[in-house]
Amino acid sequence: MTKTRKSSESQALSDAKDQLHKWIINEKKCVTVPYLSRNTQIKSSEAVKLMQEFYKENDDKGLSASYAILAQTDSKDPSKKGFLCKKVVLVQEHELDLVRSTFDHVHSTNIYSIQSNPIDDLKLLTNIDWDDVPHEEKQLARLKERSMSRETSMEPSSSTPAQKSVIQVDKNRKIDAMFSAGRAKKASPKKTSPKKTPKKSPFKKETEKAATSPKKRTPKIIIDGEDDIDDDVKPAPISPVPLKKTPVKDGKNFSEFINQSNDLFCTEESPEKVPIDFMDTSEPAEHKKGKNQNKKASTRKLKSGEKDNEVMEVDKAPPKSSRIPVDVDDDDVIEPRRVIRHAKVPETFVDEDGFLVTSQVNKAIETDEIVVPTKRPVLQPKPANITNEKKKTAK
């Protein structure tokens, strides 16, 4: 047994020596004692001896080395007489004598690394070799791992919310797949495709417009967007990722509902839930004003002359039950509008590092309350009591 062990140890040493030659001479690697010890089957003490011998033997090959010193310094404070202080230092070969002279007593000096080119910063030596991967590569691998796990698990990122960034379509295939998986879970009571019923899906166009104009992510005020409104369609959530869609032709600014995210954590009871077909990348239908729409708009009109001093923020298209056309351009007619409230909604977006981030964002959400706005609506939240009064008036 003893002979077998000795022979295996000597074999290991021999192999380690060969490896050392290969790494340093052939591959020009920087080899440290821990690296040699971990990657060959030898102890650290043996690795130190081996490297010392190797360095001596290959003195003519222009190699450089760094050393680890364990030294002792005596305290100059008389109250701390007898206090033992040991210092562990890594030094370059050319600084060895200078550093040793600064200590009162040097316990040991051992070689720590050998490399073909001298190292500028010895701090790098301590921060590598943990898993045989350089620190930077390890960080990159960690980031990659994180992004992969987030794409599959849909967990919120631990990184701080970064600015929203436009992600190219080819990079979003995984995100699209994720959304499609989420869509599959949703029950869609009304599935309308933009091709078939363009009148009934104005929100799709708003999304498309948002997708094609990724810079326009901030909420916009609808001055006269109610022509697009279809009562039968609920407000659609907006994907923060711009998809390839044709630009919307009507050129109107779209409402706040771009802020609604296609949030997979929304329950099916959420009124903001959008039909799955909304996310269809096929060419959207053109927006046209239908007769029916105008009729519906006309039925929403209230009596003129009713004024409301309260201001209202106009953004999202109202849901089906609201039949209130608003025409701010016409100074003579002031129609009631729906109340917009600010609330925190979860929004999913991809940050600059490529992580899918879900965060709570202050958005304006349209409620069922109705109020008659002033001629020039200004962004302001409305108190509940006034809204209720106007609602009664409207009724």
Place this chain on the structure above:
Amino acid sequence: MNEEENLKRNLVPFADESEADFVLRESDMSEENFKRQFYYVYRVRIDTIQPRVEAKARLQLGKDKKLTELQNMKKGEEVFVAGTILKKMKYRPSVLYEFADEDQELPETLEGGVSLSAEDDILELEDDRQIVKLRGNVNAGKFTTGFVLGFYGHQVQDNYFEVKEVILPEVVPQLEWPLVKQDSYVLFVSGLSLTTDSRKNALVITGLNLLCRWISGELYFSDEEEDIIQNMSRVIFAGESMSLFKGEEFSKATTLTLDTEDLAPELITELDDIFSRFSSILPVDLMPGKGDPTNDLWPQQPIPRVIFQKSIKNEKSFRTVTNPYKFKLADIQFVGTSGENVSNMVNLTRDMSSLDVMQESLECGLIAPTAPDSVDAFPFRNKDPFIINELPHVFFGGNQKQLDHRMAHIGNDGAKVLLLALPQFSESYSVALLNIRTMEVTEYNFSPS
């Protein structure tokens, strides 16, 4: 060859004893927690420690000297009184000064990390009914608010008490020192203080990496050093691993404001990497401190393990513990803190070092006498967790300016305690290695420069 094959460690028996005193229970977390006054904590403190003061007075003054209430004192009569100390300090900052009008004259404040104690500071003694000011044979620079002490002297004026003798509480008993047969080492690291300053962090992490290589045996120096490393039992991180709060020195009133720009999850990731490396080599106990992601009130609860995703994979060897922390290693009792109590007392006293205030704390039977007055503490209803009922063998405090240690004799019964002030690693790059057989402390320095 991996670390396990490289080194075979000789671990010693370990027991965590913090749960009884320092872990918050449901009964402590009632709805009225933060409406509660701190009177209850002081009540328990007086009820527990005052009998010890009286017992010491019987020995010191004679059995005939009984406790006299302050309201029953007669002028000129030598009496023995006891109660809680209240220290009125000229330079003590107050948050109320920030709300003062421009016309009001504010007291002077001292800048920088110097002692706030002045020569004209006044000590007051408060018992159940009355308060008197103390003068005479009592050094106001030595004590702080929160001590429960006795005094022998007489009343000179309506509200002044002339002190002849100071009577400290009777020292609590200590477990017998166990006989440790083999060398076994505990490594103390304190004050990593990682911040959003990446340059500073890089230096600290480099030093820690060097330390980690050393304790893993990868930095081979000699067979003696290898023996030390083989016999290393535990690593204690004594608080303040993060420095999220931009707290100013105690010379200004510190309000709890969190600079949200400093909150960096990358800090947690860096720490997780560090702790996972250490815990893969040795058992690690992580104590919280000021700035760490846990509650701020003492006793601080363990940092939630879940934030260290890598380290918790070393389930048995990585533990997050309370601050203060109490444990036994090879039957040697350790009690320690992150050092906030020590630094606080050094600031509020004069000409006293970290070890001096630690010794005084033990003599007076309190881990943190200034809690809850100037060290934020939880408003307990019926307990004071900082009362010492059993004298430890080793008493350590982290985050001090430099490493310091001495074997102090506490009381007159021959009890001795090793006092250990741990240096801040972010400043000194030093750690303390304690041999529990010989009680020798060695400082190891891993400065990257």
